[in-house]
Amino acid sequence: xxxxxxxYPTWVMLLIAAVAVVVLLVLIAKVKLHAFISxxxxxxxxxxxxxxxxADVPTAMLTGFSATLGSVALLVAFGVMLGRLLEVTGGxxxxxxxxxxxxxxxxxxxxxxxxxxxFGFPIFFDAGLVVFLPIIFAVARRFGGSILVYAxxxxxxxxxxxxxxxxxxxxxAAATELGGDxxxxxxxxxxxxxxxxxxxxxxxxxxxxxxxxxxPTNVFAIDEESAKGDTPPPSFGxxxxxxxxxLVLIGLxxxxxxxxAAGTIGEDDTWASAxxxxxxxxxxxxxxxxxxxxxxxxGRFPIGRASxxxxxxxxxxxxxxxxxxxxxxxxxxxxTSGIGEALSSSLSGLGMSLIVQAFLIATLLRVAQGSxxxxxxxxxxxxxxxxxxxxxxxxxxxxxxxxxxxxxxxxSHVNDSGFxxxxxFFGMDVITTLKTWTVLETTLGLSVFAIASVLxxxxx
Numbered sequence: 001x002x003x004x005x006x007x008y009p010t011w012v013m014l015l016i017a018a019v020a021v022v023v024l025l026v027l028i029a030k031v032k033l034h035a036f037i038s039x040x041x042x043x044x045x046x047x048x049x050x051x052x053x054x055a056d057v058p059t060a061m062l063t064g065f066s067a068t069l070g071s072v073a074l075l076v077a078f079g080v081m082l083g084r085l086l087e088v089t090g091g092x093x094x095x096x097x098x099x100x101x102x103x104x105x106x107x108x109x110x111x112x113x114x115x116x117x118x119f120g121f122p123i124f125f126d127a128g129l130v131v132f133l134p135i136i137f138a139v140a141r142r143f144g145g146s147i148l149v150y151a152x153x154x155x156x157x158x159x160x161x162x163x164x165x166x167x168x169x170x171x172x173a174a175a176t177e178l179g180g181d182x183x184x185x186x187x188x189x190x191x192x193x194x195x196x197x198x199x200x201x202x203x204x205x206x207x208x209x210x211x212x213x214x215x216p217t218n219v220f221a222i223d224e225e226s227a228k229g230d231t232p233p234p235s236f237g238x239x240x241x242x243x244x245x246x247l248v249l250i251g252l253x254x255x256x257x258x259x260x261a262a263g264t265i266g267e268d269d270t271w272a273s274a275x276x277x278x279x280x281x282x283x284x285x286x287x288x289x290x291x292x293x294x295x296x297x298x299g300r301f302p303i304g305r306a307s308x309x310x311x312x313x314x315x316x317x318x319x320x321x322x323x324x325x326x327x328x329x330x331x332x333x334x335x336t337s338g339i340g341e342a343l344s345s346s347l348s349g350l351g352m353s354l355i356v357q358a359f360l361i362a363t364l365l366r367v368a369q370g371s372x373x374x375x376x377x378x379x380x381x382x383x384x385x386x387x388x389x390x391x392x393x394x395x396x397x398x399x400x401x402x403x404x405x406x407x408x409x410x411x412s413h414v415n416d417s418g419f420x421x422x423x424x425f426f427g428m429d430v431i432t433t434l435k436t437w438t439v440l441e442t443t444l445g446l447s448v449f450a451i452a453s454v455l456x457x458x459x460x
Contacts, residue, residue: 006338007051013339017368020046024330025412028430035420035430036319039326043333050337064332068417069325070124076321076421077314078087078285082292084313087134088240089296091234094241096138098236108139109153109206116157116418117194117249125162126421127250129155129283131243133425137216148209148436149387151426155437156201156444158244162370163405164196164448170376172258174404177380178387180397182258188398192451200447201440208436218429234296244294246284253279319424327420331370334415339368354390355403355456358383359449361408374409395459402452409445412438 006013020042027038040061047057085091103111120128120230125277132154140147166172166186175185224241256275257263267270277283352360361382380401387397412419413434423433 003336004052004338013050013337016046016050016337016370017334017339017447020049020330020334021414034268035323036326039323039330039414041337043326043330046330047337050333050339052333052337057176058185060333060336061097061329062095063336065246065325065329066195066330067322072324072328072417072421073321074282075127076324076326078282078289079127080133080313081310082131082242082285083134084245084309085289085292085296086234086239087138089300090311091134091239091296091311093138094144094233094236095135095239096142099135100139100142105143106124109150109209110202112136112139113153113197113202113205116154117161119243120161124159124168124250125155125309125418127163127246127285128158129421129425131285132158146209146213147207147426148212148214148428150209151422151439152205152436153202154211155422156205156440157197159409159441160193160197160201160444160448162175163445164193164402165410170373170408171405173377174372174380175397177377177384178397178400179384180401181394184394185398185401187371188395189402192402192448196444196447196451200444204443205440208440210301212432212436213434214427214429229268229397241339242288246288246293249279249284249287250281251279253284281305298341305415322419323424324420327370327414328417331415331417334369335371335374354383355400355453358400359403359407362404363410363445364407366408367411367413370417372408372416372418376404378405379407396456399452399456402448403456406445406447406449406452409448410442410444412441433440 008016014168022043023045024038027033027042028035033041043061043064044057047060048054052060086095087093099111099115100108112132115135116128116132119132130263136147136150136154139150162170163166164171166182166189171185171189172182174180175182252275256265256272258277260267260272293303293306295305301309358379362375362379365378366372369375383400387400392400414420414430419433419437422428422437423430428436
């Protein structure tokens with residue numbers, strides 16, 4: 001459903017959004033109403049209060065819900081299936097032991113974070129996090145302590161790469177809208193993402209993780225009955241192959257799509273279409289799960305027991321998927337109500353430095369409607385005329401892309417489906433997630449903005 005024209009002045013629309021967020025927090029944190037019910041209820045009431053015609057309210061709600069489920073449900077399901085297979089066969093422990101052997105016990109969070117930075121180059125945030133879940137759980141189980149010490153730096157790695165570095169959709173769309181060079185944005189974006197992750201993701205993540213000890217969702221608990229046999233666990237190479245396979249397939253899709261957009265590859269080339277198909281995230285993960293079954297089952301469990309093993313993975317994630325979808329519903333209602341348009345019309349031409357303006361607009365759009373991608377693309381469209389008139393270099397445009405990405409990263413909260421994904425997988429309540437994930441995303445975004453601002457001033 002397309003966004004509607006705002007029914008009320010901007011301040012009224014923002015007040016409605018703010019009240020909705022407060023009510024949602026009260027229902028979940030104080031009243032203890034189930035998060036799924038709370039999100040659906042507040043979404044419905046907010047839609048009516050924001051002026052969406054009553055007849056269109058169900059459509060507005062279902063549009064955000066189905067769009068989020070369409071992108072999350074399949075990849076979460078296949079991702080935890082793969083993770084469960086690696087867990088019960090000992091593969092996740094093998095990878096964890098190898099990483100820790102290379103980095104040392106005290107540097108386990110650093111090892112996971114660095115691995116996630118590498119794996120996060122071609123793969124989206126949510127897909128990368130789901131694939132890495134069994135490794136995070138295995139490391140946490142081995143060394144004890146709060147799982148957040150390992151989870152937060154890892155999640156921050158995927159978030160940094162997803163926000164800043166092409167070929168991820170946000171920075172690609174922003175660079176294209178502003179007339180920038182995607183290749184240069186990629187080359188500069190990698191060191192910017194890594195340098196921002198060190199203080200904003202790794203240092204802050206490990207300190208926040210040490211302060212909180214939630215009870216995470218028991219998706220990867222070992223069930224001895226599910227994996228009997230004397231066959232040793234899979235080799236390190238086999239585990240890396242299974243983890244790398246979806247990343248390679250998704251990377252091929254990204255490369256082919258980019259070359260198509262540039263006109264290097266024809267739209268009708270059959271081989272290219274085939275690579276795009278198998279590189280779609282759900283298809284890539286499905287292929288990987290099937291190959292994992294073939295490679296991991298011999299001597300460890302009969303194929304007939306595979307259904308039991310996979311069922312054990314799917315059961316605990318039903319609530320996660322539904323709550324994440326409902327978070328997308330809430331964000332979708334806010335977008336459909338026209339809050340983003342109301343902000344856009346009032347924020348253009350603020351009379352300040354272009355890079356600061358880009359960051360602030362993206363931040364306000366992110367806070368108001370939740371979607372980082374929408375904040376990125378909308379902000380780029382708003383300032384594109386000013387960028388064209390200023391005659392900026394490709395390097396300066398890349399810095400503007402990073403500033404927009406920084407604003408679109410900060411202050412993740414209850415209208416962001418990613419907020420609920422992290423919250424539920426790692427067993428955090430809403431308040432704890434606000435104190436950890438929201439703070440982490442904010443420090444990460446501010447780190448990116450600080451680096452972009454320094455380069456904006458220093459580099460002529």
